[in-house]
Structures are given as C-alpha cells and as structure tokens.
Amino acid sequence: MSKLWALKKSIWVFHLCSGSCNNCDIEILDCLTPKFDLERFGIILTGSIRHADVILASGAITRKALPRIKRVYEQMPSPKIVIAIGGCACSCGIFAGSYNIVGPFDKVLPVTAYVPGCPPKPEAMIDGVVKVINSL
Amino acid sequence: MKNKTVIPIGPFHPLQEEPEFFELVVEGEKVVDINVHLGYNHRGIEKIAESKTFDQMVFLVERICGICSTSHPIANCNAVEEIAGIEIPERAKYIRSIIGEMERLHSHLLWLGLAGHFIGYNTLWMWAWKYREPILELFEAVTGNRNHYAMMKPGGVLRDIKEEDIAPLLKGLNEVEKKIGMLTKAALDDPVLAARLKGVGVLSKEDAIAYCAVGPTARASGVDIDVRRDEPYAAYGLVDWQVITQEGGDVLAKTVVRLLECFESIKIIGQCLERLRKVRGEIAVKVKEIPPGEGIGHHEAPRGETFHYVRSDGSNTPVRLKVRAPTYVNLPTCKVTVPGESVADATLILASIDPCYCCTERIITINNKTGQRELRGEDLLRLCRKKTERIRRKLEK
Numbered sequence: 237m238s239k240l241w242a243l244k245k246s247i248w249v250f251h252l253c254s255g256s257c258n259n260c261d262i263e264i265l266d267c268l269t270p271k272f273d274l275e276r277f278g279i280i281l282t283g284s285i286r287h288a289d290v291i292l293a294s295g296a297i298t299r300k301a302l303p304r305i306k307r308v309y310e311q312m313p314s315p316k317i318v319i320a321i322g323g324c325a326c327s328c329g330i331f332a333g334s335y336n337i338v339g340p341f342d343k344v345l346p347v348t349a350y351v352p353g354c355p356p357k358p359e360a361m362i363d364g365v366v367k368v369i370n371s372l
Numbered sequence: 373m374k375n376k377t378v379i380p381i382g383p384f385h386p387l388q389e390e391p392e393f394f395e396l397v398v399e400g401e402k403v404v405d406i407n408v409h410l411g412y413n414h415r416g417i418e419k420i421a422e423s424k425t426f427d428q429m430v431f432l433v434e435r436i437c438g439i440c441s442t443s444h445p446i447a448n449c450n451a452v453e454e455i456a457g458i459e460i461p462e463r464a465k466y467i468r469s470i471i472g473e474m475e476r477l478h479s480h481l482l483w484l485g486l487a488g489h490f491i492g493y494n495t496l497w498m499w500a501w502k503y504r505e506p507i508l509e510l511f512e513a514v515t516g517n518r519n520h521y522a523m524m525k526p527g528g529v530l531r532d533i534k535e536e537d538i539a540p541l542l543k544g545l546n547e548v549e550k551k552i553g554m555l556t557k558a559a560l561d562d563p564v565l566a567a568r569l570k571g572v573g574v575l576s577k578e579d580a581i582a583y584c585a586v587g588p589t590a591r592a593s594g595v596d597i598d599v600r601r602d603e604p605y606a607a608y609g610l611v612d613w614q615v616i617t618q619e620g621g622d623v624l625a626k627t628v629v630r631l632l633e634c635f636e637s638i639k640i641i642g643q644c645l646e647r648l649r650k651v652r653g654e655i656a657v658k659v660k661e662i663p664p665g666e667g668i669g670h671h672e673a674p675r676g677e678t679f680h681y682v683r684s685d686g687s688n689t690p691v692r693l694k695v696r697a698p699t700y701v702n703l704p705t706c707k708v709t710v711p712g713e714s715v716a717d718a719t720l721i722l723a724s725i726d727p728c729y730c731c732t733e734r735i736i737t738i739n740n741k742t743g744q745r746e747l748r749g750e751d752l753l754r755l756c757r758k759k760t761e762r763i764r765r766k767l768e769k
Binding site: 354 | 412413414415416417419420423431432435436437438439441482485497498501502505518519520
C-alpha cells in the first residue's frame with residue numbers, strides 16, 4: 237500500500253454505470269458543480285479509464301454490460317480502487333432477482349467502499365471518497 | 373469505392389445516463405450512417421413488476437429513470453386508476469402536477485448544462501447546474517429526497533404539500549425564474565452559441581411525424597403535440613398554460629423549446645400552489661381492489677410522452693406491465709438528423725434529443741484500408757469544441 241501515498245493528493249475518478257437508473261450518476265456529476273465543487277480537493281472526473289485512480293460504480297450489473305465492465309477494469313492502471321455508489325451497486329437494490337442482472341459489483345470486481353442510498357446524497361459520496369483516502 | 377470508416381461510441385462514457393452504443397459510419401468528416409445498439413441497461417423491469425404488488429410497482433417504475441423519476445409513477449398510477457375506475461381527489465391532482473413540473477424544470481436545466489459542456493461551454497454547464505440546485509433543495513423540503521421523490525401511489529399521493537410549505541416554494545420558484553430568465557437571455561443572445569446550434573441536425577416536420585417523435589424533439593420541429601393538453605390528467609386541464617412549439621427542427625430550436633417550457637412550468641406550479649391554498653380534503657382515495665382489466669396511462673415527461681400499459685387479473689399483482697419511454701421513440705430520429713453532418717456535430721445532435729451520451733472513454737476508429745486506429749472520446753469532444761472555437765473566431769473578425 238506504500239505506493240498509494242501519491243493518490244492522497246489528487247484522486248481522479250472514473251464513473252462506470254451499468255444498469256443504474258442514472259440517478260446516482262447525475263448525483264455524481266452534481267458533486268462537480270458549484271455547490272459541492274469537488275475539484276477544490278483535486279478530485280476530477282476523468283473521461284478515460286486509463287487515467288483513473290478510482291472507479292465510481294453505480295447500478296446493478298446487467299448481463300450485456302458484464303464483459304465490458306471486466307474490460308474496463310482490466311484497462312485501469314494499478315492500484316485499482318472501486319467504490320460502489322448507491323443501493324443497486326451495493327446489493328442490486330430493487331432489481332434483485334431479475335433475469336438480466338448478474339449481481340452487485342462486489343460479485344464481479346473487488347470493491348473497496350460502499351456508499352448506500354437511493355440515491356446517496358452528494359455529501360455521502362464525498363464522505364465515502366474521503367474515507368477511502370484516509371484509509372490509504 | 374469510397375473509404376468508409378466506422379466510429380463506435382460507447383457503451384461506457386463518463387457523463388451521466390445509461391450505457392448506449394452507437395456506430396457512426398463516416399466518410400472523411402461527414403457522417404453517412406448511424407447505428408444504435410441498446411440493451412446495456414436492460415434490467416428486466418417489466419418482468420420484475422409482475423412479482424410486485426400494485427403499490428410496490430410504483431416504487432419500481434420510479435427507478436426506471438432517475439431524471440424523470442416522477443413521470444413513470446404518474447403514468448403508472450394513471451394506468452392502474454383507469455383499471456380500478458378511480459377519480460383521484462382534487463388536492464392530489466394539483467400535487468401531482470406540481471411535482472411533475474418541478475421535475476421538468478430540473479431536467480431541462482440539466483440538459484442545457486450538459487449541452488453546454490459538450491460544445492465546450494463549461495460556464496453554461498456550471499451555471500445551469502448551479503441554478504438547478506435550489507430546485508433539488510425545494511424537492512428535499514417537500515418530498516424528503518433530492519431525487520426519487522416517492523410521492524405517487526394509485527389513488528392519489530403519499531405526502532401532502534402543507535400550507536407552510538407553499539410560501540417558501542413560491543419564493544424559491546420566483547428566484548429560480550429570475551435565474552432561468554437570465555440564463556435564457558445569456559444563452560440565446562450569444563452569437564457563438566447561435567451560430568454553433570443553428571441549422572445543425574435539422575429534423576423536418578415530416579420526419580418527426582414519420583419517426584413518431586415526441587416531446588420537445590417533436591415540438592421543436594413544429595409538431596404541436598403534448599399529452600398534458602391533448603389528454604389532460606392530473607391538474608393540467610384545470611390551469612392556464614401553453615404548449616411551446618418552434619419551426620426550426622435544429623438543435624437551437626430544441627434548446628429554445630426547452631428553455632421556454634421552463635417558464636410555462638413555473639406558471640403551472642404557481643397556479644397549482646395558489647389553488648392548493650383553497651382546495652381542502654383528502655390527498656388519496658382508498659383503493660380497495662383492482663378488478664380484472666387493462667389500463668393505459670400517459671404522462672408528458674421532460675423528454676416526451678411516457679406510456680404505461682398495465683393488465684390485471686384481479687389479484688394483487690399485475691399480469692403485464694408495458695412501458696414505452698420517450699427516448700426509445702426519439703432515438704431513431706438521429707437516423708435522419710445525424711447523416712450528412714460532420715463528426716464534430718454528431719455528439720451534439722445525439723445529445724439534443726436529451727439522452728446525453730456523448731461518447732468519451734472508448735472510441736475506436738476502424739479504417740477499412742489502414743487497419744485500426746484509435747480515436748478516443750476526448751478526440752471527439754475536442755473536434756466538437758474546435759468547431760465552436762472556429763465559429764467564435766469567425767464572428768470576432
């Protein structure tokens with residue numbers, strides 16, 4: 237974990253959405269806008285997974301997106317941190333038991349932190365990311 | 373034979389919304405064809421609904437979409453109420469309209485911000501989202517949640533808007549109206565924005581009708597449809613408002629329609645709140661049982677008409693739920709609007725119908741002759757922004 241010290245200064249996050257209702261997703265974007273303004277802390281939403289330190293995962297994983305998600309995760313540089321945002325990413329939420337849902341994120345990827353809620357408030361997401369930074 | 377290139381966009385892009393996958397077939401700069409692949413976000417909601425009771429189904433359909441998260445419940449409740457033959461109390465009607473219109477406000481501002489972001493106007497993005505924030509706060513004050521309001525249920529609404537909530541709501545909306553007015557002026561007076569959006573991705577009236585476009589996409593092409601007026605439900609038949617249409621059919625017209633609709637929404641909410649002060653009584657009627665039968669429900673979501681079909685066999689769970697969301701109808705219109713335009717405009721046109729999916733993340737250009745070349749999402753955004761820059765310089769001269 238000693239290599240992680242550099243991460244503490246400026247975390248770049250990548251937003252991965254699979255089978256969510258895009259409510260968590262707009263709340264993630266909300267974190268960047270003037271009211272919460274995460275860029276103050278050096279947290280930037282990056283467009284490419286190859287630049288990312290953290291995956292913000294939202295939504296229960298659908299069957300069609302599963303291979304793509306695995307590929308996205310493989311393209312991510314180490315160290316890899318995944319934060320599950322929202323009830324669906326943590327436990328499939330209301331979609332549990334559907335024929336097209338292959339499970340919550342921790343079944344597919346190793347998840348570092350969970351932020352429950354439907355949707356979690358931006359404050360909760362920021363709190364989750366800060367807790368991850370502190371644990372590094 | 374000309375050299376054709378296929379540019380896949382998606383399915384994962386870091387901006388909002390569900391994963392969607394587009395294939396742009398390009399000849400040089402010009403897009404000649406487009407293919408849409410859906411299904412990355414298919415969660416089997418219609419099947420899950422069959423295992424839920426009618427009351428639980430409302431919570432499920434609320435989670436179809438997080439942005440129009442009250443449109444689906446309203447349409448669903450309308451459908452269930454049609455089966456049961458219920459007329460909801462007047463107070464519930466007004467509350468439904470208020471929540472529905474507040475949602476339209478936040479959704480249109482969200483879209484405006486993202487459209488600004490795609491063409492490289494991050495100022496517009498930050499402004500629009502800043503002024504959207506007070507609406508979410510009002511939502512939190514009235515319903516208890518910023519999104520997913522959980523206000524609807526078959527037979528009425530779950531929570532009342534209390535007398536003491538009305539004054540802060542009116543005050544908050546007044547503030548928002550001023551801000552949106554400022555934003556509208558700033559956006560529509562901007563010569564660069566007008567030059568960038570005008571004449572881009574024109575959807576003619578005939579095409580809009582042929583592709584069954586709905587909502588602002590159709591209204592921007594001069595098709596005068598709006599479920600709120602054509603088949604009134606909730607309180608839309610009881611208040612005074614107008615349907616906004618434009619003739620242009622281009623991205624600018626779609627922007628104008630959405631911005632002007634915001635003012636109509638504020639007008640509707642204002643009238644509904646005033647009526648709420650006078651109308652007393654229950655906020656929901658008790659639904660004893662749902663008889664066998666079928667019902668349909670509409671709601672004019674921010675993106676267009678949401679349609680729900682529910683069939684009941686007399687038990688406490690539905691036998692079938694069918695949902696038709698507006699994006700699914702509007703998406704094929706890009707089959708006529710995108711071809712003929714440059715790659716730099718493709719992202720903007722795709723975004724203009726409102727599922728904002730502009731690419732990014734992973735875009736591969738497959739060139740038939742030279743093999744494979746990678747073109748990232750940032751490149752596409754860069755192309756889009758470069759064109760804005762070019763227009764700006766031209767105007768400055």
